[in-house]
Amino acid sequence: MAEINPSAIETLRSRLTTATVLTPDSDGYQDSLIRWSDTGRKQAVWQKDSWDGVVIQPVNVADIQSAVLWAQEHSVDLAVKGGGHSTAGTSSSEGGLVVDLSRMTHVSVDVPSKTITAQGGATWKEVDEAGAAHGLATVGGTVNHTGIGGLTLGGGYGWLSGQYGLTIDNLRSARVVLADGSLVTASETEHPDLFWGLRGAGYNFGVVVEFTYQAYDQSPLVYSGILGYSPDKLEKVIEQLNGTLANPDARSGAMCIFAHGPGGSGPMIIVICFYNGTREEGQDRFAGFLALDPFLNTVDMIPYSVVNTLQNPQATYGDRKSFKGIFYEPPLDPHFMRSVFDEFMAKIQTDNDLMPSAIILEFIDMRKICETPLPATAFASRNMTQNGILYLRWTDPSKDLEHRTWARSVQAKWKAELETRKKDLQTENDVPQYINYAEPGDSVVTNIYGENLARLQSVKAQYDPNNVFHKMHPIPLFTGEKLKK
Ligand SMILES: Cc1cc2nc3c(=O)[nH]c(=O)nc-3n(C[C@H](O)[C@H](O)[C@H](O)COP(=O)(O)OP(=O)(O)OC[C@H]3O[C@@H](n4cnc5c(N)ncnc54)[C@H](O)[C@@H]3O)c2cc1C
Known part of the structure; x- marks a missing residue:
């Protein structure tokens, strides 16, 4: 992993439009490292004459696209933070770039189609409350400060699962910034392979900037x-x-x-x-x-x-x-x-x-x-x-x-x-x-993807061949390719 020197940070700043950029000397940097568990928090490290580690808090998709490309150009470790509930630090980076989605929490409800669309940094609190304002609810987490990001991308159980299945069974589409910087929509009809992979192994393919869920009439x-x-x-x-x-x-x-x-x-x-x-x-x-x-x-x-x-x-x-x-x-x-x-x-x-x-x-x-x-x-x-x-x-x-x-x-x-x-x-x-x-690297099963692994490997090869997104239960790449640590 490369060191981030001041000129690289300047390049990053020059490419971003409205994102907040936090380096270890910035006000707010330490606060930006806080996670639900202190075991999930990672510090930047002082390397010779420069600080390693930068956090960006974007408010638009273009800045995420720029940041994802910048990280690869500078061989910098990349982490994505949704709700920050990983106890293993998978939404943090020791000296790399964190794309912190905590300012992208907008939620809207389309009443005729009974769908709820939420930005990738929202928590279930925002989704539950937005739905409730229209007499609707979807399958979300049972602790409302959990992020919709990690919970959805790994499946998602909630109190409404008995009636409506997993969170992913109610995901209608997702908008994703891929490793090549492009923004795509994944659904049953658009990039269906990606949509399939997002539902259960979704942290491996990109930054999900928006989720759209099916909601249901919910009595008050x-x-x-x-x-x-x-x-x-x-x-x-x-x-x-x-x-x-x-x-x-x-x-x-x-x-x-x-x-x-x-x-x-x-x-x-x-x-x-x-x-x-x-x-x-x-x-x-x-x-x-x-x-x-x-x-x-x-x-x-x-x-x-x-x-x-x-x-x-x-x-x-x-x-x-x-x-x-x-x-x-x-x-x-x-x-x-x-x-x-x-x-x-x-x-x-x-x-x-x-x-x-x-x-x-x-x-x-x-x-x-x-x-x-x-x-x-x-x-x-x-x-x-x-x-x-x-x-x-x-x-x-x-x-x-x-x-x-x-x-x-x-x-x-x-x-x-x-x-x-x-x-x-x-x-x-x-x-x-x-x-x-399951904390990555500490699962009780050797293959957490079970019989879906082979298909996941091929979707991964298509959408993230260089394994940019590898923090949470990385998909083992096809034989011959080495996983990033
Ligand atoms: C208190 C608590 C209650 C919980 N309750 C439930 C529950 O009721 N049901 C359930 O199914 N699970 C539950 N979980 C487990 C939960 O689903 C996972 O911990 C989940 O990963 C948390 O997501 P997060 O966005 O808050 O965490 P983060 O630490 O931000 O993210 C976890 C992983 O997902 C990735 N990620 C997050 N957002 C995005 C995004 N937008 N795009 C790409 N990658 C992203 C991160 O990079 C990281 O690798 C609970 C966990 C906790 C700590």
């Missing part, structure tokens, strides 16, 4: 909120969660969180419940949960956009974080779950710096997602396997390796449990990990 209020249980109810809560998938309802979803309560209130089990219907329908659906006498119950009729804020207090910016995906096919074994719960609580009680950590388990009706054939998009984990996250949060950087190693051991136990169960169930499904819950 849904039945949702938080239920809190003491640890002795674990087996009964798991039984109820298993029941939601044994008796699936596309309008319903649940999330189960193992965490320590605020203010030293001790271990607890949280269930976030969701029903896209009336209070009566929701109460009926979650009757078994309500009968377990939760010590906390905030469930009510609330706006859909507010559902996606319920986890925000636990998902704040700051500290060091690791996201390790875990995978399971309910029914979950209550004995296994008890061992997971006890081991996790013992760990965070022994090392108090880990106290804000959590295990988050999703219970989504996957039937709609599985209606789309696997080869129809690049998304490789389209099956009945549910996704969870071992979410570790700590402050001491010297503990990074230790905590990640422990997280891997927990992840391995879940994988072993799934494999045992799949043997019992005699299913043949491959289980590639959900790409957005």
